[in-house]
Amino acid sequence: MILYIAEKPSLGRAIADVLPKPHKKGDGFIELGNGDCVTWCIGHLLEQAEPDAYSPEYKQWQLEHLPIIPTEWQLSPRSSAKSQLAVVKRLIKQASALVHAGDPDREGQLLVDEVLSHAKVSAAKLATTQRLLISDLNPDAVRRALGLLRSNKEFVPLATSALARSRADWLYGLNMTRAYTLQGRKVGYQGVLSVGRVQTPLLGLVVRRDADIEAFVPKDHFEVLAHIITAKGEPFCAKWQPSQACQPYMDEEGRVLSRRLAETVVSRITGKVATVTDVSHKEKKQAPPLPYSLSALQIDCARRFGLSAKEVLDTAQSLYERHKLITYPRSDSRHLPKEQLALAGDVVGAVLANAPELVEGCDAPNLALVSKAWDDSKVDAHHAIVPTAKRAALGALSVKERQLYQHIARQYLAQFYPHRLLADSEINLCIEGGVFIAKSSVEKRAGWRALYQKTSADGGENNRQAAGQQGRGDDGSDDTDGVQKAPLPSLKKGDEADCSHGELIARQTQPPKPFNDATLLAAMTGIARYVSSPDIKKILKDTDGLGTEATRAGIIELLFKRGFLSRQGKNIVSTPAGRGLIASLPEVATTADMTALWERQLNDICQKQLSYQGFMQPLIAELHGLIQMAAATLPMALSGIAAVVKGAKAPGKTFRRGAKSTAYRKGRKTGAAKRNGYKNSGASSDANNMASSEGNSQGNSRRNGYGGGKPGSTSTRSRKTIDATP
Structure with a gap:
């Protein structure tokens, strides 16, 4: 009998639908017309064992127990999945051949492999186990996938990488969470201070953005436009390009800060001759935006x-x-x-x-x-x-x-659809020794863009850029290149025109924008932008960013649940508790560096360039140091801050420009968290961070929470109970 083990019931039914009929539906499986069977998991049937499974004393949260590091890792059946696990194990024993049909990702590979290991499948049967990769549940697509079975042995490195990530996240999240929660109690914070390899750098990203908004001081700067009229009476505008001689009056971003200088330029060019020094024309093709991840x-x-x-x-x-x-x-x-x-x-x-x-x-x-x-x-x-x-x-x-x-x-x-075709033109002019540039970008053929022109509100990043829309960046920078949408006049080098007048444009720098759902997700996927180290930046560019496709939504929701983030309209801001936590943690816990290095090593495991132990041993050594650091300091930035009850609106004042938060000030005074601008965030996730959804192919957590119960308690608690702890 061939047994197909799907990740979830919907996939199992899709597989069975294209296999021999008649079907006989059983409890947790489908028997096929030829005697083969299809069964399924329900997400993870197994989860990391509670800490007290390794020692009863770990029921209590105590600093002297930390770090908790299992010598032999244990998995236990999820309470809600025990009956299905029994079905799958029984069918595995009866089967002569197995087909692994987990979802086509790292977590999907581990999910079924850990069931095979738990069922103690023989080496001979494992050697012949095949891998079925399905990404489309329609019958024709499933049939095609069944015709492309591969050996499950090919995916051992992928499963090893997933296992290493799972255990590493358990170790880091459980120990850091217990350590800081216990220390938080000493300064009066009564909630759970969950710390995770991904959620905490993400929180740090929001806290730093809020702090930058709060500390922002507007700065005036000035631009000069020359209004030009050609000999044929054609008007256009050119923007002044300050010379090296103007550097003392400019900021580091090249903006002119002196109104008097700009006014002098305006007066000098008004009524003067503008001489064309260079002209360029080129066509630019824009490929259609890629399909979605x-x-x-x-x-x-x-x-x-x-x-x-x-x-x-x-x-x-x-x-x-x-x-x-x-x-x-x-x-x-x-x-x-x-x-x-x-x-x-x-x-x-x-x-x-x-x-x-x-x-x-x-x-x-x-x-x-x-x-x-x-x-x-x-x-x-x-x-x-x-x-x-x-x-x-x-x-x-x-x-x-x-x-x-x-x-x-x-x-x-x-x-x-064909590429979008743009005609880009640039005219360089000299007016009274100053350099002025006029630019235009004109659509000659809409191509694929025609599909989006009816939906001007389309939010796709590719489409906004392709449409030539401009605006202030999320970090507050101004997009003032002055690219015109109308064609520029037909001029050639040496032609002369008149500058009818100069125009002074006064601008003011804007604060960074608070994060919203779109920009926070964009920051997670493009986290390398917020990292200063070239080496870390490169690693993050080569990986998926902060979190995975399957976990980002759950990580963001977890930070809301913990009361570390709250919403103000469409904006996402940090709460006093969130800011206090970041101020209390060492920098390594709040930035991307550690996560980036982990992700590179996990990828090396996938490529057979690093062993499981080669990844875990240095991690455990670093964890010892982090716990010692936590035990040696008190999180004073959390003093006086009330924990947020699950489901309640986050209390406390939000960031307002000009009014620094108490938690942030305390953290800076105590030196608990040194900061380097936007050096931030990481790459995988918190598998066990109190209902984190890393590796979750269904959106609910596949793994156990950190367990153990309230600090100082003696009762074992489920993840749901812990989540409800104030």
């Missing part, structure tokens, strides 16, 4: 529809599992395998049948075009999120489901 989808939908990361993930999961209208949603890839080009006709046909409004007023998609999205070298276990070939009436979908489907479908259709 989960994070890219979450960012775009937050901008356009105002949806939270969790709402996008849950809705996408429904489109995948329930409606079978999109492929696997927890993907970190934005590319597609070339073999899927053969399916493009069916997929495009389904999209046009399901959502014909997407191409209204546009040319028909050209299936002969092959965009840069089709790249085998950039596709591993899973590919970008795209529509499936299923045809369905979208009226049966919820509003959110319909919005997401159309958003994903439009991005896929864009791959079959």
Whole structure:
């Protein structure tokens, strides 16, 4: 009997649907017409054992117990999954051959492998176990996947990497959380101070942004525009480019701070001759935006529809599992395998049948075009999120489901439209010895952009840039390049024109913007922007950023649950408790460096360049030092701050410009957390950080919480109980 072990029931049913009938449904499995069986997990059937499983004394939270480091790791059945685990183990023993059908990611690999290990599958049976990789639940796609089975042995390094990450997060999160929670009690903070490899650097990112907003002092700066009229009477504007001689009157970003200097330039150029010193014209092609990864989808939908990361993930999961209208949603890839080009006709046909409004007023998609999205070298276990070939009436979908489907479908259709074509021009002029530049960018062919022109509110980053929209960056920088959308006059080097007058433009620097759902997700995926170390920056650019596609939404929600973040309208800000925690922790715990190094090493395990022990031993040595540091200092920045009860609105004052928070001031005075600007954040997640969702393919935690109960208590507590602790 061949046994197929899926990650969850929906996948199990999809597999069974294309295998021999008639089917006989059992309790937790489906028996096929040929005697084979399909069963499934329900997320993780096993979880890391509670600390008291290693020693009863660990029921109490006490500093002298830390760090808790198991010598032999134990897993225990999840209480809600014991019956299904028994079903799977019984079927494994009966099976002559096994097929691993976990989700196509690191966590999906570990999830089923740990069940096989727990069931003590023989070496001979493990050697013949096959791996089934499914990213589309429609019958044709499942059949294709069944025809491409691989040996599960190929994925041992992937499972080892996932196991190392899981145990490392357990060690770091459990020990750091207990240490700082216990120390927090000594200064009167009664809540759980959860610390995690990803959640804490993310919190640090928000705290630092809030502090920069609070400390921001506006600064005036000035620009000069020359209004030019050609000999043919054609008007245009050119922007002054300050020379080296102006450096004493400029800031480090090249902005002129002296009004008098700018006024002098205005008076000197008014009524003077402008001589053309250089002219350039070039055409620029813009490729269509790549199909979505989960994070890219979450960012775009937050901008356009105002949806939270969790709402996008849950809705996408429904489109995948329930409606079978999109492929696997927890993907970190934005590319597609070339073999899927053969399916493009069916997929495009389904999209046009399901959502014909997407191409209204546009040319028909050209299936002969092959965009840069089709790249085998950039596709591993899973590919970008795209529509499936299923045809369905979208009226049966919820509003959110319909919005997401159309958003994903439009991005896929864009791959079959030509490049957008822009004509970029630049004219350099000399006026009274000063340099002035006029720039323009004019669309000559809309190409793929025609699909988006009806939705001017589209929030996609690629699309906003392609549309030439400008504005202030999230960090408060001004985008004032002055690129004009109208064509510049036809001039050549040596031509002369008149400067009718100069115009002084007074501007004021703006504070960084508070984070919102879209920008916080963008910061997590592009965390390298907030890191100063070139080496760490490179590592983070080569990895997925801070957290994984599957966990980012859960990590953000966890920080709200803990009372470390709160919402002010659409903005996400840190609370006094969140700021106090960051001020109390060593810098290494609040920045990206450690996470980046971990992620590089975990990738090395996947590539067979590092062993499991080579990763774990240095980590344990560093953990000893961190716990000693925690025990040696009190988190005074948390003194007087009330913990937030789960579900309650975070109390306390929020950051206001000009009014420094007590927690932040205390942290700076005590030197508890030294800061280096935006040196921040990390790369994987907190598998066990009090209901973190790292590795969760369903959105609920697959692993146990930190267990043990309240500090000083003797009762064992479930994760749900701990989460409710004030």
